Amino acid sequence: MIRDNETQTLLEDSIRRFVRERLVPREHEIAETDAIPEELVQQMRELGLFGLSIPEAYGGLGLTMEEEVRVAFELGQTSPAFRSLIGTNNGIGSQGIVIDGTPEQRAHYLPRLASGELIGSFALTEPGAGSDAGALATSARRVSDAQGDAYVLNGTKRYITNAPHAGIFTVMARTDPAIKGAGGISAFIVEAGTPGLSLGKIDQKMGQKGAHTCDVIFENCRIPAANLIGGQEGVGFKTAMKVLDKGRLHIAAVAVGAAKRMLRDALAYAMERRQFGHPVAEFQLVQGMLADSKAELYAAECMVLDAARKRDEGRDVSVEASCAKYFATEMCGRVADRAVQIHGGAGYISDYGIERFYRDVRLFRLYEGTSQIQQIVIARGLMRGAEI
Template sequence: MALDHETLTLLLDAVRRFVDERLIPAEHEVAETGAIPPAIVEEMRELGLFGLSIAPEYGGLGLNMEEEVQVAMALGHTSPAFRSLAGTNIGIGSQSIVMAGSDEQRKHYLPKLASGEIIGSFALTEPEAGSDAMSLRTFARRDGDHYILNGTKRFITNAPIAGLFSVMARTSQERKSDAISCFLVEAGTPGLTLGKPDKKMGQAGALTSDVIFDNCRVPASALLGGQEGTGFRTAMRVLDKGRLHISALCVGTAQRLIADAVRYAAERKQFGKPIAEFQLIQAMIADSQAEAYAARCMVMDAARKRDRGENTTLEAACCKLYATEMVGRVADRAVQIHGGAGYVSEYAVERFYRDVRLFRIYEGTTQIQQLVIARETMKAHGY
């Protein structure tokens, strides 16, 4: 559902004010404590940030892809931890249910995800299954009116605070896509335990941990859509959409880094004048601005194609590859412009430099995007 121009403008203005007035001032606290203040979480719920992509009939805002990426760009101007908290409910934590859930599953879970009452989590990655999702080992064995899950998931976003896990598990030992199914497993289910929260290079406050299933018994009604064998295809469709969202987030983060670098360059003096007057500094600013603009155009074009119902597997992979690599270069230049100050935590660029490194890894590494792009391009040329 597309919003009218006035309503979308009001929403984007509200998100930008929230980012500027509430989230940016809280960045340092989140980085130090590794937790988002409860008052801010509640404000995120009230603003509707958990239900951006969920239909209004389930309590969400029902944004289309073009609208969603614009909100993601606005959220990219602050610490990724804030977007990550709501991001699983917007994307991979809810979209499997939106795309393939039964009517009963949608009615039961989507309103809770849209309101932020529960946090969703997407459990695909395993110790021996990262880029090669087909090699996952978590197994779900049918036992009467139940399934019994066994296996370990790794690096699962929001796992320590999640209320619902979308779990990819084998229902057959064959190595083919329809051997993998998706199960909706609620936190607190006997046999489901969590590892310690991971200590990461960056993105403090965006929590991840292992999720362990040890004879975890779930009712057959937990099977997504009530159908075995649809998990892998659903996961790939979910990731296609998620890659556009992450790409948009990278655009917003690049814009924040450029703004910080320009401000510092205008204020910092060397050789008797602001370093912004030096052409080599200007070159770094110019390259960053041009690349961020290119990424924004890519994301908006791909989002509009998706909204028209076109297949955007190729475009989403192009966006994910370019935007995530782009923001890494922009962060590196921002640190360089700050000089020694960019290497200390007093300035946000030091934190963002570490934070953005993850974008090139999760939801499909740069190398996986290259493979997807090559495959889809060859297919388009009849090979």
């Protein structure tokens, strides 16, 4: 759903210029230093990128799902680290509060997330639990004493995006140990600096330099009872799944954007690089790789837009979101592989940048649900709707 075509076009154009003129020239620097310069972060704040999906009432742009994925098509065409920094504020780091938060929680946190004053982070995965809700071990014990009503959290979260920079964490913890599955899980807002909250060392990853993850550790971490999202226990995993449906569409759109960039770079190289007196783009086997990439990219873009429009209509898109995330991220990996192949030996050399994208986009098939988890979601959705 596009609310105003002219406004949307202006937004996409401004982000496209920002990506190509400001971000792309700094990609190598970010890869070398593993950090995004503060002046770029400030420019991202000024463009409103931290509040793309946060409602206008709280200072965000309030983009619809279709509007958001169109923006993600543009943001995906540079180093994923840039998108990752703003991604949690627009997705998993804020949407639990947007979707299920109390009016007080929304009013207190969303304006600061929208402005980029706060970085939000989403703490679900644990050393022994990711997609398996039943294995989640972090506990939240309710206490009432002279200091008031509170929860005391204990446990460790792993691979938490933006944790080293986060001002608040959306934390999934088990409030009812008697319920072993998803029903015993609740969602909480935990502010950085709360006594008992500490961070592990920053993870050294295969790719995505400039985007940081680390462990988040809770040791008798006491938070006010008012920080229970929605004020209701036992619905935290449902909140997480609502957030992930939206997040999967966003990641699918980012994968489409990255594939567009890689295909554009591969085509430019193939038209410039000459062998046997001709540009390699004139050779049919190279043309086959270019054509396969374009066809799959077009299919993924159509899937993402269709699922986004259905979500804007208020429909349940759990299966469609998983289809889009599964196909788009796998497609992106295939395009990356072909782009390296088209570059030949140059594709293996860091000077050309394609080897960096090859490593960066590998993560798309893992986070917010691996490709295999998407297959399970899709298959179970089919079985639920089967007519027997």
